[in-house]
Amino acid sequence: SQQGEEDPQALSIQEGENATMNCSYKTSINNLQWYRQNSGRGLVHLILIRSNEREKHSGRLRVTLDTSKKSSSLLITASRAADTASYFCATVERSNDYKLSFGAGTTVTVRA
Amino acid sequence: SAVISQKPSRDICQRGTSLTIQCQVDSQVTMMFWYRQQPGQSLTLIATANQGSEATYESGFVIDKFPISRPNLTFSTLTVSNMSPEDSSIYLCSVDIAGGPANEQYFGPGTRLTVT
Numbered sequence: 001s002q003q004g005e006e007d008p009q010a011l012s013i014q015e016g017e018n019a020t021m022n023c024s025y026k027t028s029i030n031n032l033q034w035y036r037q038n039s040g041r042g043l044v045h046l047i048l049i050r051s052n053e054r055e056k057h058s059g060r061l062r063v064t065l066d067t068s069k070k071s072s073s074l075l076i077t078a079s080r081a082a083d084t085a086s087y088f089c090a091t092v093e094r095s096n097d098y099k100l101s102f103g104a105g106t107t108v109t110v111r112a
Numbered sequence: 113s114a115v116i117s118q119k120p121s122r123d124i125c126q127r128g129t130s131l132t133i134q135c136q137v138d139s140q141v142t143m144m145f146w147y148r149q150q151p152g153q154s155l156t157l158i159a160t161a162n163q164g165s166e167a168t169y170e171s172g173f174v175i176d177k178f179p180i181s182r183p184n185l186t187f188s189t190l191t192v193s194n195m196s197p198e199d200s201s202i203y204l205c206s207v208d209i210a211g212g213p214a215n216e217q218y219f220g221p222g223t224r225l226t227v228t
Binding site: 030033042043044045048092097100101103105 | 116143145153154155156157160204206214215216217218219220221222
């Protein structure tokens with residue numbers, strides 16, 4: 001079963017704007033990860049944040065984690081047309097730490 | 113990192129038939145997984161492919177419908193048996209090369225299956 005719920009389901013922004021998407025989950029986690037999928041292809045790992053971390057950066061990506069609210073956010077700054085994709089959060093639960101449980105995903109469209 | 117290839121990349125099959133999907137990794141890995149992604153949906157884990165033993169299936173997935181082989185540490189197959197239109201999905205394999213509590217996974221490009 002899916003652990004994460006993401007919002008919004010879809011997001012359309014202009015090139016250069018920032019995109020923010022959120023992920024909520026239900027159980028205690030070991031870590032939370034964000035992945036990108038272009039046009040139904042394979043997923044690409046973006047960033048991993050551990051349960052004892054609150055914020056992490058990678059290039060134009062910023063991820064936050066609030067374990068008290070069981071939620072995470074992904075911010076993409078200065079978006080580009082190439083950022084058009086579906087973004088998924090995935091959690092590693094403490095009770096099942098061998099596998100990822102994926103959220104429903106957010107589809108981001110960046111208009112040129 | 114790991115480079116993963118899948119064959120076929122896509123196929124159109126008739127109901128009642130079976131399709132075997134291959135997943136090849138460029139290095140030896142312990143943990144290999146098979147996922148299903150139904151149209152417009154997220155990924156659902158089908159099973160963990162174990163080398164030298166039976167696969168470990170998630171709730172809702174059974175070996176008779178999705179038999180999996182893992183003959184060595186670089187290769188696995190997933191068969192979708194007795195297909196129906198509801199099996200139309202993208203099937204993806206992935207690997208976790210780091211071991212321990214799940215780290216980042218590397219995904220293959222997926223196999224897009226359409227059942228008519």
